[in-house]
Amino acid sequence: MSEEIEGRRPSSDEATHKEEQEIDDNVITPEKAEEVKLKARYPHLGAKPGGSDLLRKRLQKGQKFFDSGDYNMAKAKVKNKQQLPAVTPAEKAEITGDHIPTPQDIPQRKPSIVASKLAG
Amino acid sequence: MAGTGGGSNDVQWCFSQVKGAIDDDVAEADIISTVEFNHSGELLATGDKGGRVVIFQQEIENKSQPQSRSEYNVYSTFQSHEPEFDYLKSLEIEEKINKIRWLPQKNAAQFLLSTNDKTIKLWKISERDKRLEGYNLKEEDGRCIDPNTVTALRVPVFRPMDLMVEASPRRVFANAHTYHINSISINSDHETYLSADDLRINLWHQEITDRSFNIVDIKPVNMEELTEVITAAEFHPNQCNTFVYSSSKGSIRLCDMRASALCDKHSKLFEEPEDPSNRSFFSEIISSISDVKFSHNGRYMMTRDYLSVKIWDLNMETRPVETFQVHEYLRSKLCSLYENDCIFDKFECCWNGNDSVVMTGSYNNFFRMFDRGQRRDVTLEASRESSKPRQVLKPRKVCAGGKRKKDEISVDSLDFNKKILHTAWHPQDNIIAVATTNNLYIFQDKVN
Numbered sequence: 001m002s003e004e005i006e007g008r009r010p011s012s013d014e015a016t017h018k019e020e021q022e023i024d025d026n027v028i029t030p031e032k033a034e035e036v037k038l039k040a041r042y043p044h045l046g047a048k049p050g051g052s053d054l055l056r057k058r059l060q061k062g063q064k065f066f067d068s069g070d071y072n073m074a075k076a077k078v079k080n081k082q083q084l085p086a087v088t089p090a091e092k093a094e095i096t097g098d099h100i101p102t103p104q105d106i107p108q109r110k111p112s113i114v115a116s117k118l119a120g
Numbered sequence: 121m122a123g124t125g126g127g128s129n130d131v132q133w134c135f136s137q138v139k140g141a142i143d144d145d146v147a148e149a150d151i152i153s154t155v156e157f158n159h160s161g162e163l164l165a166t167g168d169k170g171g172r173v174v175i176f177q178q179e180i181e182n183k184s185q186p187q188s189r190s191e192y193n194v195y196s197t198f199q200s201h202e203p204e205f206d207y208l209k210s211l212e213i214e215e216k217i218n219k220i221r222w223l224p225q226k227n228a229a230q231f232l233l234s235t236n237d238k239t240i241k242l243w244k245i246s247e248r249d250k251r252l253e254g255y256n257l258k259e260e261d262g263r264c265i266d267p268n269t270v271t272a273l274r275v276p277v278f279r280p281m282d283l284m285v286e287a288s289p290r291r292v293f294a295n296a297h298t299y300h301i302n303s304i305s306i307n308s309d310h311e312t313y314l315s316a317d318d319l320r321i322n323l324w325h326q327e328i329t330d331r332s333f334n335i336v337d338i339k340p341v342n343m344e345e346l347t348e349v350i351t352a353a354e355f356h357p358n359q360c361n362t363f364v365y366s367s368s369k370g371s372i373r374l375c376d377m378r379a380s381a382l383c384d385k386h387s388k389l390f391e392e393p394e395d396p397s398n399r400s401f402f403s404e405i406i407s408s409i410s411d412v413k414f415s416h417n418g419r420y421m422m423t424r425d426y427l428s429v430k431i432w433d434l435n436m437e438t439r440p441v442e443t444f445q446v447h448e449y450l451r452s453k454l455c456s457l458y459e460n461d462c463i464f465d466k467f468e469c470c471w472n473g474n475d476s477v478v479m480t481g482s483y484n485n486f487f488r489m490f491d492r493g494q495r496r497d498v499t500l501e502a503s504r505e506s507s508k509p510r511q512v513l514k515p516r517k518v519c520a521g522g523k524r525k526k527d528e529i530s531v532d533s534l535d536f537n538k539k540i541l542h543t544a545w546h547p548q549d550n551i552i553a554v555a556t557t558n559n560l561y562i563f564q565d566k567v568n
Contacts, residue, residue, distance in 0.1 A: 030452035035401040037455040045401075054405075055346050055368065059299055059318050062211045062237075071205045071212060116172045117141040117150050118560055119197040 069101050131550055132566040133513045135506060137192060139176070140559035142504065152555040154542055158222035158230065161546040164192055164553055165232060166560055167217025171201035173234055173287075175245065189510075189567050190551070196245050198287040201236040213238050219304050221313070223326070231290070233313065237300040240315055242291035242326065250278040296322050296332045303353045309360040316353035316365060323377075335383045336365060336375065351466075352412045359418065362387075366423060370407030372432070390421075390432050392439045402454045402463070410466035415475040416547075422478055424469040427451060429480050429490065444490040444497060447482050449520035449531045462536050473548045481540025484529070485556050486516055502540065502554045502561040512566060 028036075039045060065071040141150070149170025156165050164176040177195035182188040204213040215236055223231040229246040254276040257265050299317035306313045314335070315322050321336035336353075340346055348369040356362035361377045373386035394403065406426035414421045420441070423430050427448060430440035446467075450457060457463040462483075469480040481487045482499070490497045499516045506513055519528040542555040550565035 029398060029400070031398070031400040031402055031454060034452060034454040038401060038458060041455075041459075055349055056343065058349065059346075060211070061300065062214065065205075065210050065212065067210055068205050068207055071210075075203070114149070114170075116168060116170070116174050116197055117558070118139045118152075118166060118168075118174045119194045120141070 073101050133500060133550075133552075133563045134566045135508065135511045135513065135561070136189075136551075136564045137562040138504070138507050138559055139174075139192075139562075146558045150558040152542060152558060152560060153216050153218060154220050155544045155553050155555050155560065156220045156222060156232075157544050157546055157553070158232075159224050159547060161548055161551065163195065163222070163230060164544070164562075165220045165222070166553075166555065167200065167220050167234060169214070169216040171199055171203070171215030171217060171236065173198055173200045173217060173220065173232075173243070189564070192562055196285040196287050198243070200234045200241060200243065200289075201239065204238070206238075218301060221304050221306050223306060224310055226310075233304050233306065235301050235304050235315065238294065238297055240293040240301070240304060240324075241289050242293070243287050244290045245285060245287045248284045248286060249281060251281045252276045253279045291326070291329050293324055293329050293332065296324075302351060305353060305355040305363065307355045307360050308358050312360075314353060314355060314363060316350050318349040321350065321353055321363075321365060321383075333381070335377065335381070337382065337384060351409050354412055354414055354421075357414050357416060357418045364412055364414070364421060366409035366412040368408040369404060370409055370425060372409065372412060372421070372423060374434070388434070388437050390437045390440075392430070402458065405458070405463055406454070411468040413469060413471060415471050416473065417475055420475065422469055422471065424467050424480055426463060426465075426467075429469055429478060431478070431492065442492060444478070444488075446480055446488050447518070449518055453531065457536070460536065462539075465539055466541060467539075468542050470543055470545045472545045472550070479543050479545060479552065481543055481554070483536050483539055484534040485538040485540055486518075487540045487543055487554055500563075502556050502559075502563075507561075510566075513563065 065074065140152075147170075149168060149172075151169040152166055153169055154165075154167040157163070158165070162178045164178070166174050166176075168174075174197045175195045176192035178190050178192050180188050180190040200217055201215040203215045205211075206213055213236065217234050217236060219233075219235050221233045223233065223242075225231075229244050232243050232245070234241055234243060253260065254274050256270055256273055256276075257267060259265060293315070297315065297317040297320070299319050301315055301317050303316040304313060305316075312323055312325055315324065315332075316336075319337065319339040320334055322332040323335045324332045336350070338348070338350065348367045348371075351366045351368055353363060353365035356364075362374060363377070363383075364372050364374045366372045370391065372390040374388040374390070375383035376387045377383060379385070379387060394407075409423045409425050411424040412421060419434060421432050421434065423432065423440075424446075427450060428446055429444045431442040431444075433441045454463060467481050469478060471478055476493050477489055477491050479487060479489045485502045486499050487502065488497060488499050499518070500513045501516050517525075517528045518534070519525065519530050521531075524530050538556060540554055540556060544553045546552065552563050554561045554563065
């Protein structure tokens with residue numbers, strides 16, 4: 001059974017006792033204890049967790065690229081990595097967007113579709 | 121309770137099948153992202169992160185016997201969505217299938233809607249088991265016959281051929297969502313459906329792709345004032361004017377499309393009051409509803425938040441009628457679950473055919489069933505170790521603290537990478553589909 005203890009908190013002087021009883025898990029709910037732990041690790045964490053920062057990060061999920069050329073280069077690199085496991089150290093260190101792609105760099109043919117393993 | 125599974129009449133769940141690769145090295149594309157039975161339960165569809173759909177068809181051992189064993193075998197598989205690039209925002213549009221919803225069957229073909237973050241597609245899955253032979257102007261291999269050489273005419277005839285299942289995209293519903301689509305739901309009027317993203321809900325006609333009506337818009341004028349987003353939406357199973365949508369703040373709004381064209385003003389607001397003294401940094405995050413599902417009879421709806429499943433009576437907005445704790449022992453682990461992002465995992469939930477039992481997933485490849493009538497619950501595991509044919513699943517137990525009994529697993533030993541987010545229940549029978557990261561498990565009621 002959970003350790004959650006609602007309704008047994010001291011009704012008076014909660015604020016003054018809170019600091020003293022921070023380590024006393026019998027008074028503070030496990031949730032609040034976890035919050036204390038989190039604030040200790042990340043002191044700069046905003047007070048309002050569900051606020052616009054979190055939501056806006058959620059609204060803009062997905063990897064951002066510089067432009068479509070950068071995107072296609074990144075995709076081509078992934079496909080190459082999958083097909084040719086041996087990659088030269090120079091290629092590995094290369095980051096996307098470091099040179100403007102030429103038509104020769106972009107793969108001409110759409111790679112064939114790999115069937116789902118569930119259908120195997 | 122010992123030894124038997126939860127569920128009315130003491131259902132004993134047995135392993136039936138598992139689909140997918142055994143190896144531990146999971147390619148990202150193979151991660152299952154949605155599971156859905158069709159209305160008869162004969163077909164079971166899965167979608168994955170690679171944009172592929174696999175449909176399984178049920179084959180019953182002995183059709184005359186009601187309690188016969190059945191098996192689901194691959195029926196059709198196709199690439200539903202491809203990765204795209206949003207040129208305006210320079211963002212990748214994932215091909216991951218977020219939801220699949222089956223249309224009620226109207227003719228020989230099957231139709232389903234599948235959606236990724238931005239585009240919904242209507243797929244037609246049809247069977248072909250005959251082909252025409254005996255054309256006058258075409259050879260069997262396709263070469264054309266010179267009409268001048270034809271001396272006699274014949275009527276082409278149908279000849280049987282090996283069954284071929286074809287999937288073809290019939291409609292593409294695109295460019296209607298600025299934000300990421302999280303839900304699609306087909307209306308009981310069999311003509312329209314809704315699609316919901318983080319801030320808006322649109323109403324579509326199944327035939328019309330070039331326009332859609334916006335029926336809910338919660339985008340604030342100033343984005344700095346954004347406080348909540350839409351997390352799920354569903355049409356009522358038999359009232360075609362009613363739908364609900366859930367929010368990241370733990371509330372559910374029921375809207376009536378007869379009231380006005382824009383349903384920003386809800387007809388009902390379902391919200392459980394929270395004790396303000398219990399409020400913590402995590403309260404809002406764990407109250408975010410990840411799934412909402414109406415019961416089959418349309419009288420109740422179920423919501424899933426991070427730690428619990430709640431059943432609401434549509435006639436009572438003030439609080440749920442039933443609350444089931446899925447994994448309450450995680451409440452004292454919220455700090456680490458926030459750090460590893462698990463606190464944002466979106467678990468789904470589902471009803472059984474007669475609305476007496478509900479099911480949802482958890483971590484360590486555990487899933488939970490709650491019997492509403494008998495007030496019992498059970499924890500089961502989807503694992504390769506318990507996958508001998510017709511092996512009865514043993515109930516599992518997590519030890520929250522204190523002395524760990526034999527066969528119990530301690531909270532700290534749980535594998536948080538093994539999450540069961542997607543589960544589905546056959547519309548009539550006790551057959552369930554449970555998706556682990558990249559495997560699909562099918563369990564059935566023990567048959568004699």
